[in-house]
Every structure is written in C-alpha cells, then in structure tokens.
Amino acid sequence: MDDLLTLTVVLLATAVASVVLFRRMRLPPLLAYLLAGLAVGPFGFGWVQNTDSIQHLAEFGIVFLLFTLGLEFSIPRLLTLRRVVFGAGPLQVAITGLLVFAVMRLLGFSVTMATITACALALSSTAIVVRDLIGRGAVNTGYGRAATGILLFQDLAAVLMLVLLPLISLGDADNVMAAAGMILGKSLLLFAGIFVAGKWILPRLLEETGRARSDEVFVMSALLLALVAAWVTHEMGLSMALGAFLAGMMLGESHFRHQIEADLRPFRDLLLGLFFVSVGMLVDPDLFADQWHWIILAALALMLFKTLLVFGLLRLLRERPETALRSGLILGQGGEFGFVLVALAVSHGMISPGKAGLLVSITVLTMAFTPALLEHSGALTQRLLRAWQTLPDSPSLDQDTHQHVILCGYGRVGQNLMRYLTRFHQAAVAIDMDLVRIQEASAAGEKILFGDASRKDILEKAGIDRASLVVVTFDNARLAERIIHTVRDLNPAVRVLVRTRDDTHLDALTQAGATEVVPEVLEASLMLVAQALMMQGVPFVRVLAMLRQSRRERYQMLRGYYHGDSLPTSDSAGNPYRLLHAVVLTDRARAIGQALGECRLRDVEVRALRRGEQMINAPEPEQRLLSGDTLILYGPLEAVEAAEARLLGG
Structure with missing residues (x-):
C-alpha cells in the first residue's frame, strides 16, 4: 500500500509540474506527460522500475479515448467531408505507410518493426490539431475542413490498426488469413449486437438513470457502459478499444451524448495522461544521445514528406493552393495513436522497448515542432506560395489615378468601405495578405494588391505619393503604427484614418501621425446615445451637434468607465489602464x-x-x-x- 501511494504521489507531482511548465511554454500537455514518464521511469531517475502495473491501468485511458472518439464520430459530418475523408484520407495513410515501410526494410529492420512504424507514423495528432483549430475558430475554414476530414479518416484507420495489430505476430500467411477472417466475423457480430443495444436498450437505461436525478448514478452508468463494451470485446478475443469505440458511436446519435462526454472527460484525461506517462518511460536518453542525428533527420523527413503529400492530394481534389499547403503544414507531425500502437506492440512482445523508444522519440520531436507550425502556418503558407509564384497577378494602378483611397486590410470592414467608395465614384485600391481573399476579389475585378501594408515598396505600388487618404481597416495597433510611420515617410501630406477596438491606443496612434482614430466601442456607444436621444424627442440638429463635438474632443466624454471588481491593471499594449x-x-x-x-x-x-x-x-x-x-x-x-x-x- 505504501509503495502504491508513493508511486501515485510521484507520478501526479511530476505530471502536474511538467504540464504547468509546458503550458507556460505553449507546448501541448501530451509532451509534458511524456517528459514526466521519462523523468520517473527506469531510464530517468529510476523512481519507477516496474512499469507493468502502470501499463495495465493506463490501458483504460485508451478505452475511454476510443469511447469519447466514438461519441464525437458523426455520420452526417463524415458524409459532408466525404470527398476529403475518402479521397485524400486513405491515400495519405496508404502512401505514407508504404514509404515508411519501404525505408525501414531498406535499413534492415524486420517486417514487424517496419509495419508498426509505418502504421504509427502515417497518423497525425488529432488532439493537438483539432484543439488548435477550435481555439482559433478555424474549424469551418477551408484548411480547417480539409485537415479535419483527413484526421477523421486517420481516426478510423487507427481503430482498424488497433484491432488488426496482433495479427502481425502470427507470421504464417495462412494463420494470418484465418485469424483475420475470425476477427472480421466477430467484429460484425459485435457491431450488430452493439447496434441493437445502442438503438433500443441503452437509451432506455440512460433515461431510467436520468429519472433518478442523481449525478453519481449517471456518471457510474456512463463508466459502466464504456467498461462493459470493452469487457465484451476482450472476452471475444478482440481489442478493448474496438468495443469502446462502437459503444460510443452508437450513443453518439442520442441526446445523452454531451452529458456522457462531459462526465467521462475527467476520467479519460487522467487515465490518458497516465498512459502517456507510461509511454514516456520507454524513451531512453542514451539512445537519443547516440542516435540524435538520425532521429532529427527522420523527424524532419517525415514532416516534409507528409506536408508535400497532403498538399499534392488536396490539389488533386481541386482545393485552393493556400488551403492545401496550410493543411499539409499542420498535419506533418506524428500522433497520439502512434504511441498507442507502440505501447500495444510492446505489450504483445512484437518490438523491444529500445526500438519503441526510438520510434517514440521521432514522434515526440515532430509534435514538439507542431505548436510553432500551427502558430505561423498562415504566414509561412503565404511566403511559400509567393516564392512559388502562385499568386494572382496584381492589378496595375493607372498612373493617372490621383486622390484615391488606399485600404490597408480587406476584411469585412475594408470590403464594406470599398463598396461605398465605389458607389460614390471614389477610386480605391486595397492591400491584403489573405491569398483566397485576393483571388476572389481579383476575379471580381476589384483592385487589390498582395503584401504587407507597412512596407514601402507595397505602398509605392499602391500609389501612396498620389493618394488622398489611407485607411487602416483592421484592429492591430502595433501594425497600424508601423503603417503610419511608413506612410508619413513617403507622403507627409496624406490623411490617415485608423480603426481600433477601443480607446487603449488612441493617443499613441494620434501621436504616430493618424489624422483620425475611430474606436469601435466608443463609436458604438455614440451611435447608441444618438438613437436613445432621438427616441426621447431630442431634435436631430442637437444630436448631430453632440456627435460632432464628441468626435472633435476625441471622445473625451466617453473615455474611461467604472470597472467594478474586474479591474485590469494594464491594457493590451502593457500601458497602465x-x-x-x-x-x-x-x-x-x-x-x-x-x-x-x-x-x-x-x-x-x-x-x-x-x-x-x-x-x-x-x-x-x-x-x-x-x-x-x-x-x-x-x-x-x-x-x-x-x-x-x-x-x-x-
């Protein structure tokens, strides 16, 4: 008992410290768990020597992972993304797997090792990529949908790999075929049984537990469902993960899905973290020290190949170059299911812990690069496509054009402004760095240039020396200041209108040389005040005079408010609030x-x-x-x- 308690305290303390540290460095918690396992394992400080007990408990993390994956699996979503899921998805997994297998065989590795490595490295990290897409609100963008479609097929392929992995150890082709037929038959029988249970039995059971109005009963019922499904498949000689996935998939169509997912998430995260800690124990630092050059080369080669492959496959499906390349950049890493396959292979004695540690090291290195790639994927995509000359030809600005407006940024605000300028017969040219937006606007005949509006050559191409007005339409005060300084160097007489969110940077932008600054929040307040006064019967002339006076005084009456308990100490620029x-x-x-x-x-x-x-x-x-x-x-x-x-x- 004391040993178990000590082991639990050591694992939790190391995991918590690692996750906090990695969060501050903006790295995935998954890497923190792996580092914790490396630290406490036999190749680290040696606090944990016998990993068998941990691995048995950690297997339940995979059960809950597959169960929640089944809950999130949606047939309608699969059909919506079917072109990518069943087009680029299978080809990406198959081509990557075959290439890795061929390279491993040429390097002299066994068929078993080559197969496991091929399966593990063909997959990408659903946890890291999807979480980042959700955080950025990019799930429904072009590259977000493409990446999600490929990841969806990879998840399905991972489930199939987990089921079929034990067949690799049989060796004899006849035995493999017989075992595969047996597994297929059992899987179909299991699917039919779980389908019947999920359609007519489980919803009624959950309704009964719901009527009890007890959170404990509902949580226990959700745990029981996942574990019973895993137990049934285990007793049939199949993977526990398969039963958990099928049970989750059946319940994913019910209205209990979100509640079950919320109840099981703490158990899943805790046990899954323990699983990744156990995987980290397989990594041998001495092996990395001896083979570091090969590990780095393999990681870079894998990321480059997967990036180019995804780019090529999505271009074949007629996706835009920006969508295809950005999807490839964010899918170049190895994934968490690779660790699952490696751990399962070690438990079946298919590969040695040393070789497993080598494979884990390669995957961890690719995942360590991923946060930086996700953060800068947009800018990197634009630079690469610009270098490859895939941008549309920029419209030539008539040299006779004078007194025109330059719009820095062509998002929603910039486009609305362009429409009204056109309606009033005012010449205008926009500058933007979104390739898809540029292609669509250029196809519509609008004048738009690709580039950074803070660069002199771009502004000169837009005719800054002949312009009468420059409008910064996006909310980025630091970039706006750089644009203002560049504009003032090129044309001190031109007027500059800047949009900001609030009054935080109003004085700084005015001092930089902005003619007028329009804070969205204060303008919205001013419009609300004007409407309220007119609805109260105040004459329009007096309201208009109030609006003009407020703007002349640079919103002095609107600036500052009573914050209550939620008082910030500094603004977004770090200045005292x-x-x-x-x-x-x-x-x-x-x-x-x-x-x-x-x-x-x-x-x-x-x-x-x-x-x-x-x-x-x-x-x-x-x-x-x-x-x-x-x-x-x-x-x-x-x-x-x-x-x-x-x-x-x-």
Whole structure:
C-alpha cells in the first residue's frame, strides 16, 4: 500500500509540474506527460522500475479515448467531408505507410518493426490539431475542413490498426488469413449486437438513470457502459478499444451524448495522461544521445514528406493552393495513436522497448515542432506560395489615378468601405495578405494588391505619393503604427484614418501621425446615445451637434468607465489602464476648503464635481471644495489612488 501511494504521489507531482511548465511554454500537455514518464521511469531517475502495473491501468485511458472518439464520430459530418475523408484520407495513410515501410526494410529492420512504424507514423495528432483549430475558430475554414476530414479518416484507420495489430505476430500467411477472417466475423457480430443495444436498450437505461436525478448514478452508468463494451470485446478475443469505440458511436446519435462526454472527460484525461506517462518511460536518453542525428533527420523527413503529400492530394481534389499547403503544414507531425500502437506492440512482445523508444522519440520531436507550425502556418503558407509564384497577378494602378483611397486590410470592414467608395465614384485600391481573399476579389475585378501594408515598396505600388487618404481597416495597433510611420515617410501630406477596438491606443496612434482614430466601442456607444436621444424627442440638429463635438474632443466624454471588481491593471499594449473613480470628501478630508488647483493632483483629470444635485463638468482650478463633494477622477490606477490619498489626507 505504501509503495502504491508513493508511486501515485510521484507520478501526479511530476505530471502536474511538467504540464504547468509546458503550458507556460505553449507546448501541448501530451509532451509534458511524456517528459514526466521519462523523468520517473527506469531510464530517468529510476523512481519507477516496474512499469507493468502502470501499463495495465493506463490501458483504460485508451478505452475511454476510443469511447469519447466514438461519441464525437458523426455520420452526417463524415458524409459532408466525404470527398476529403475518402479521397485524400486513405491515400495519405496508404502512401505514407508504404514509404515508411519501404525505408525501414531498406535499413534492415524486420517486417514487424517496419509495419508498426509505418502504421504509427502515417497518423497525425488529432488532439493537438483539432484543439488548435477550435481555439482559433478555424474549424469551418477551408484548411480547417480539409485537415479535419483527413484526421477523421486517420481516426478510423487507427481503430482498424488497433484491432488488426496482433495479427502481425502470427507470421504464417495462412494463420494470418484465418485469424483475420475470425476477427472480421466477430467484429460484425459485435457491431450488430452493439447496434441493437445502442438503438433500443441503452437509451432506455440512460433515461431510467436520468429519472433518478442523481449525478453519481449517471456518471457510474456512463463508466459502466464504456467498461462493459470493452469487457465484451476482450472476452471475444478482440481489442478493448474496438468495443469502446462502437459503444460510443452508437450513443453518439442520442441526446445523452454531451452529458456522457462531459462526465467521462475527467476520467479519460487522467487515465490518458497516465498512459502517456507510461509511454514516456520507454524513451531512453542514451539512445537519443547516440542516435540524435538520425532521429532529427527522420523527424524532419517525415514532416516534409507528409506536408508535400497532403498538399499534392488536396490539389488533386481541386482545393485552393493556400488551403492545401496550410493543411499539409499542420498535419506533418506524428500522433497520439502512434504511441498507442507502440505501447500495444510492446505489450504483445512484437518490438523491444529500445526500438519503441526510438520510434517514440521521432514522434515526440515532430509534435514538439507542431505548436510553432500551427502558430505561423498562415504566414509561412503565404511566403511559400509567393516564392512559388502562385499568386494572382496584381492589378496595375493607372498612373493617372490621383486622390484615391488606399485600404490597408480587406476584411469585412475594408470590403464594406470599398463598396461605398465605389458607389460614390471614389477610386480605391486595397492591400491584403489573405491569398483566397485576393483571388476572389481579383476575379471580381476589384483592385487589390498582395503584401504587407507597412512596407514601402507595397505602398509605392499602391500609389501612396498620389493618394488622398489611407485607411487602416483592421484592429492591430502595433501594425497600424508601423503603417503610419511608413506612410508619413513617403507622403507627409496624406490623411490617415485608423480603426481600433477601443480607446487603449488612441493617443499613441494620434501621436504616430493618424489624422483620425475611430474606436469601435466608443463609436458604438455614440451611435447608441444618438438613437436613445432621438427616441426621447431630442431634435436631430442637437444630436448631430453632440456627435460632432464628441468626435472633435476625441471622445473625451466617453473615455474611461467604472470597472467594478474586474479591474485590469494594464491594457493590451502593457500601458497602465486608465479608469474613472469617484471620491467623496468626508468631514475630515484634507482638501476641504482648498481650491482644486491647490490640491496638486498629478497625472489625473478631474472630469466632474458633484455637489448635492448640481453637477459641475470640468471644474476650474479655482473651484473651492466643500464637505460632501464628490470628485470624478480619470487616470491610471496608481495616479488615481495617489490623488484620492491626497484629497482625503490618508
């Protein structure tokens, strides 16, 4: 008991420390679990020598992984992406697998080792790629759908590999065929049984447990379903993962799916983390030290080949070059199912732990590169396609064009602006770096250039010396500042209009040389104020005058607000956050009887003074302060706190 408790504490402490460290470095938690296994395993500090007990428990992580994969498996989604799933998916897995198998055989490895390596490296990481796509909101983009379709087939192929992997150890072709026929027959029988149970029996059982209105009963029922399915397939001589996947797939069509998935996620993540810890124990640092050059070469070769293969297959399916290349870049790594196959092969005695460690090292290295590729895949795609000259020809700007508008960024705001400029017969040219957008806009006959709007050559090509107005249509203050500085170097007289989200960077952009800055949040507030005043019967002329005055004063009346408990200490640029704060002068306040100017308040602005029912906006320095007065201060947090202390005498 003491040994088990010690082992549990060591594994959890190492895993937690590794995950926290990797999160800060923006690396996948999966790599943290592998590192934890390496650290505590027999090749690390040696805190865990006997890994058998851990591996038996870790197998349940695979059961729950396949069960939740089945829950997420959707027939309608499969049919929607069928062109990629059944077109590029099978070819990618087959071609990658055959090439890896051939290379392994040429290097003198056995058929078993070559086959396991081919199956493992043909797969990519669903966990890393899909999580990143969801985080970026890119699941429904062109490259997101293409990558998801290929990953969907890889998941199906992984399930089939897990079922058929034990056949590799039989060796004799007749035995393999007989065993394969037996497995196929059992699988069909199992599928039929689980289909009947999932269609008519399991939903009614879950409804009964739901009527109990007990979270514990429902969680236990979900656990029982996954484990019973795994137990049935194990007793039939099949993979436990197959039964879990089929059970999850049957329940995936029911309205209990999301609740089951939420209940099982903690168990899945914990046991799956334990599984990856056990895989990390297979890695031998001495092996990496001896073979590091081959491991790095293999990892780079694999990522390059898979990237080019996915690019080529998607281009054959008539996907856009940007979609095809970006999909290839994010699918170049090995995946978590590769670790599952390796661990299963080791448990069946098909490969030695040393060779398994070599394969795990290659896969881990490819996954370590993945976060950087995901982060920069868009920019890298654009650079590569530009180098390969796959961009559409940029429209030539008429040299006689004068007083035109240059739009920096051609997203939704830029396109709306272009429509109205065209409607009022104003010449305009846009600059953007989205290849698909450029292709579509160019095909529609619009004037749009590819490039970075902060570069002098791009602005010169857009006719900056003859332009009358430059509009920055995207919300990126730092890039907007670079664009403003470049524009001012090339044409000091041109007016510059900049869009921002709020007033955080308003002063900095104005100082950089922006003629006008339009903060979305403040403009929305201003429009809401105008509509409210007109609905209350205020004449339109007075409302229009208010709008003009607010803009002339650069939204001074709208800037700053009472934050409540959720007070940020700095803005997105790292500058001290400015806020409104009300200070009530009590009878013992130090400032009573003094003129406002005598209080020597630094770095704050006194927006207003409330005295009873009277509100004095922007009070003069000569204004005397009385007991009960309320001062509305505006400024950075530290300056506001210092001013309050000075007023109250604290």
